[in-house]
Amino acid sequence: MTTAADVPLIDHDQLELLQAALDPGELRAMLVQLPSAADQALSAINAALAAGDLPQARKAAHVLKGSASSLGAARLAEVARTIELELMTAGEIEACLPDLADIIVATSDELARWAERA
Amino acid sequence: MQIQIDRTSGQIAMSGEFTFTDHIPFKQMVTEIFAAPGKAVVIDLSRLDFIDSAGLGMLLLARDEAKKTHRELILRGPIGQVKRMFTVTKFNTLFKVEE
Amino acid sequence: MSPVMATVDTAVDERAVPEGLADARILIADDDPLCRRLVAGVLRAQKFTNIEFAEGGLSAMEQVRRFRPDLLLLDMQMPDMSGLDVCRQIRAQPDFADAPILVQTATVDRKKMGELFAAGASDFLSKPINPSELIARVVVHLERWNSLRALRDYRERISREVEAARRMQVELLPDPITLQWAARTADLRIASYNRPSSELGGDLWGMLPISNGAFGIFLADFTGHGINAALNTFRLHALIHEYKALHHDPGALLSMLNERLVRLLRIGQFATFMYVVVDHRAGVLKSASAGAPPALLVQGMKGRARLCDSSGFPLGVERGVRYRTSRRKFPLGSLLLLFSDGLSEFPDADGKRIGDDGLLATLDTCGPALTPQEVIDRLCAAAGMTEGSPLPDDTTIVCIDRRAGHRPNDGLRDRATTQPVASSSCGGR
Numbered sequence: 001m002t003t004a005a006d007v008p009l010i011d012h013d014q015l016e017l018l019q020a021a022l023d024p025g026e027l028r029a030m031l032v033q034l035p036s037a038a039d040q041a042l043s044a045i046n047a048a049l050a051a052g053d054l055p056q057a058r059k060a061a062h063v064l065k066g067s068a069s070s071l072g073a074a075r076l077a078e079v080a081r082t083i084e085l086e087l088m089t090a091g092e093i094e095a096c097l098p099d100l101a102d103i104i105v106a107t108s109d110e111l112a113r114w115a116e117r118a
Numbered sequence: 119m120q121i122q123i124d125r126t127s128g129q130i131a132m133s134g135e136f137t138f139t140d141h142i143p144f145k146q147m148v149t150e151i152f153a154a155p156g157k158a159v160v161i162d163l164s165r166l167d168f169i170d171s172a173g174l175g176m177l178l179l180a181r182d183e184a185k186k187t188h189r190e191l192i193l194r195g196p197i198g199q200v201k202r203m204f205t206v207t208k209f210n211t212l213f214k215v216e217e
Numbered sequence: 218m219s220p221v222m223a224t225v226d227t228a229v230d231e232r233a234v235p236e237g238l239a240d241a242r243i244l245i246a247d248d249d250p251l252c253r254r255l256v257a258g259v260l261r262a263q264k265f266t267n268i269e270f271a272e273g274g275l276s277a278m279e280q281v282r283r284f285r286p287d288l289l290l291l292d293m294q295m296p297d298m299s300g301l302d303v304c305r306q307i308r309a310q311p312d313f314a315d316a317p318i319l320v321q322t323a324t325v326d327r328k329k330m331g332e333l334f335a336a337g338a339s340d341f342l343s344k345p346i347n348p349s350e351l352i353a354r355v356v357v358h359l360e361r362w363n364s365l366r367a368l369r370d371y372r373e374r375i376s377r378e379v380e381a382a383r384r385m386q387v388e389l390l391p392d393p394i395t396l397q398w399a400a401r402t403a404d405l406r407i408a409s410y411n412r413p414s415s416e417l418g419g420d421l422w423g424m425l426p427i428s429n430g431a432f433g434i435f436l437a438d439f440t441g442h443g444i445n446a447a448l449n450t451f452r453l454h455a456l457i458h459e460y461k462a463l464h465h466d467p468g469a470l471l472s473m474l475n476e477r478l479v480r481l482l483r484i485g486q487f488a489t490f491m492y493v494v495v496d497h498r499a500g501v502l503k504s505a506s507a508g509a510p511p512a513l514l515v516q517g518m519k520g521r522a523r524l525c526d527s528s529g530f531p532l533g534v535e536r537g538v539r540y541r542t543s544r545r546k547f548p549l550g551s552l553l554l555l556f557s558d559g560l561s562e563f564p565d566a567d568g569k570r571i572g573d574d575g576l577l578a579t580l581d582t583c584g585p586a587l588t589p590q591e592v593i594d595r596l597c598a599a600a601g602m603t604e605g606s607p608l609p610d611d612t613t614i615v616c617i618d619r620r621a622g623h624r625p626n627d628g629l630r631d632r633a634t635t636q637p638v639a640s641s642s643c644g645g646r
Contacts, residue, residue: 014345018255021348026258030251037251062294066323067251069345077345137609138441168570170562170610171531175440175485178534182484199572206528207489207508212535 004103007078010110014072028115034071035108038064042100045083049090057093058084073107076100119166121147128156133165136173136200144176152183159184164195169203181213192216234352238359239264244286246270246277246303247321248295252346256290256321259348260355274298281307286316288359290342293322293333301336308337315365317358321346379444383416386447389454391424402430403497406621408589410597410614412559418611419446419488420557421453425464431496433464434615436509437532438557439488442611452481453488467492467505468542471532475507475540478533487531491555495547495617502547505540507532510558511573513580518550518620522580524573551619554580554592559612565601575599589616 018027041064048056061083069077079100087093119140122131130151136144151159161180177193184191194216196204204210243265247253250272257268269284271277273295281289289307293300300320307313320333323344333341340354390411400407411420419439426432437453439446456477463470470492478488491509493502504512506527515522525545530538547553554576562570571579579599583592593614597603602612 011345017348021352022255022258022262026254026262030254030258033251033254037249059294059296063249066292066344067249067255069323070252070255072345168562171438171440171487171489171558174531175487178487179485199570206511208528208530212530 004079007075009075011072011074031111031115038104076103076107128159131162135168137170138172148180152187158190160192162194166200169200234263241287241359242267243288245290247292274303288317291320304336317362379416399432406589406618408616410593413611414442414608417447420611420613421450422613427465433494435492436555437488437490440486468540471505471540475532479536482533487533489531500548502545503542505542513554515552517548522577553617555615557613559610563600563602571600585620589618
């Protein structure tokens with residue numbers, strides 16, 4: 001099993017593909033949007049767990065996985081994938097959430113730097 | 119319909135049924151045989167069982183091609199229904215038909 | 218710019234979107250707003266302008282009905298309805314049975330991919346989204362869809378036009394009322410059968426009223442069949458009516474028609490033609506033939522059926538041909554049958570053709586108790602022709618019957634029995 005830490009924070013190849021295909025302003029706006037979308041996903045997972053609704057938590061993780069992977073946030077996508085598909089219990093997911101919060105912050109910083117450079 | 123072509127002697131042998139559906143192969147054959155040098159073109163009909171009006175029309179095309187290229191066209195040995203069709207349409211007077 | 222980026226740039230530029238696709242209606246169905254925005258951003262950068270969104274499966278169904286997309290980009294997993302169900306339901310709508318649906322999925326599970334195509338997906342897009350792949354697949358499927366629709370539109374237009382032409386051709390045939398009137402006046406019965414091998418045919422027959430109850434019946438058969446032959450029947454119909462003064466003189470009419478057709482028809486095209494003037498007062502038939510199948514004639518009550526010589530150059534082959542008029546007796550009790558070679562040369566289930574002699578033998582079994590329509594039906598049956606059987610060649614049969622004296626309602630009943638046969642075989646006149 002890969003752990004999130006083995007996966008690079010950012011998938012630079014993916015970002016370059018997007019850069020070639022998108023209007024630069026539009027790409028920047030989406031990169032800025034990702035961390036807040038991730039925060040919302042985190043709150044949704046928390047809320048679902050509090051309500052004892054494991055499937056709902058996995059759905060929130062699934063959505064996060066999709067946008068994170070497409071926007072080049074590789075490690076964030078990997079944590080989301082682990083929550084969606086690999087963690088069996090609410091306890092395991094809960095234990096993973098601090099890690100998720102940290103990765104959101106790190107991703108946010110890195111994407112902001114990338115957006116400035118681009 | 120089946121066509122056998124002997125290019126060196128300008129002989130064509132047709133067998134089976136000569137109908138509407140044979141338009142394209144027959145036209146190709148006519149173009150080909152009259153493009154090759156030679157004198158008379160003989161179409162052997164002795165193994166042809168059936169001809170419809172479209173088949174007769176195609177023979178008229180061959181006749182026209184022969185006229186244009188100053189070649190003689192001979193139809194040989196029509197039998198049965200083909201022979202009757204030649205009689206009823208007087209094609210036996212339009213073409214040189216050899217028994 | 219780094220070298221890697223330069224190659225990526227080129228890859229996208231080479232996939233420039235072909236003209237005419239940019240205004241295609243594209244529906245993006247995804248519950249994640251960021252993914253919707255990303256896909257739309259990639260498409261807009263390629264000048265696609267007509268994009269709408271759905272936030273879930275139900276709204277996708279609604280948007281499909283309202284927006285009528287040319288292409289649907291569908292996320293596999295949405296909270297309210299699975300992508301598979303959306304696919305199935307859209308495919309169930311006739312208008313969208315073949316429209317492109319591209320499903321976005323992160324899965325590479327072979328079984329799930331199988332389900333996806335079984336549900337009606339046209340193709341899939343992998344996640345994370347690869348912009349070049351997205352554009353390439355969208356373009357391929359839009360082009361395929363456009364050409365399919367263009368082909369369908371073309372086919373529909375052509376079949377509408379062929380249908381209009383078919384109706385016009387049916388209108389060239391004698392109308393039942395005129396026919397019935399001529400039959401009553403001449404104290405005889407007329408029945409007919411006409412069925413083209415495809416929508417349009419190269420056979421034509423008609424009735425030309427002359428005077429004192431005499432009338433002419435012609436039957437023409439152009440080489441080949443289909444549109445080419447059908448157009449020639451229209452020409453011939455116009456020519457025949459141009460020479461009204463010759464309608465009483467078969468030989469003269471044929472000679473004139475031949476001169477005109479020789480100049481009109483391409484080499485290899487011709488028409489066999491039979492024209493018979495029926496003069497019931499004189500009890501005489503006057504006829505001329507241009508290579509048509511022989512007419513079948515029964516002369517008088519006790520006569521046996523025989524073939525009338527019909528040899529002659531077909532119309533349109535040679536210039537300057539003089540056609541002769543032959544006269545034959547046609548007393549009470551006689552019957553005349555004209556047919557195109559679609560009847561005599563119809564290959565039955567064993568590939569056998571009844572031929573002129575077979576028709577002759579069958580006609581001899583048709584006693585005077587049979588109506589002319591029944592005579593036609595019996596000849597068709599003897600040839601192995603049933604109402605449903607496809608015809609390799611256009612087929613026309615006309616029967617003129619003087620065997621029974623005139624009975625007041627016969628004409629009417631005759632038409633009533635004639636029409637259903639003719640109409641069902643003409644494809645619903």
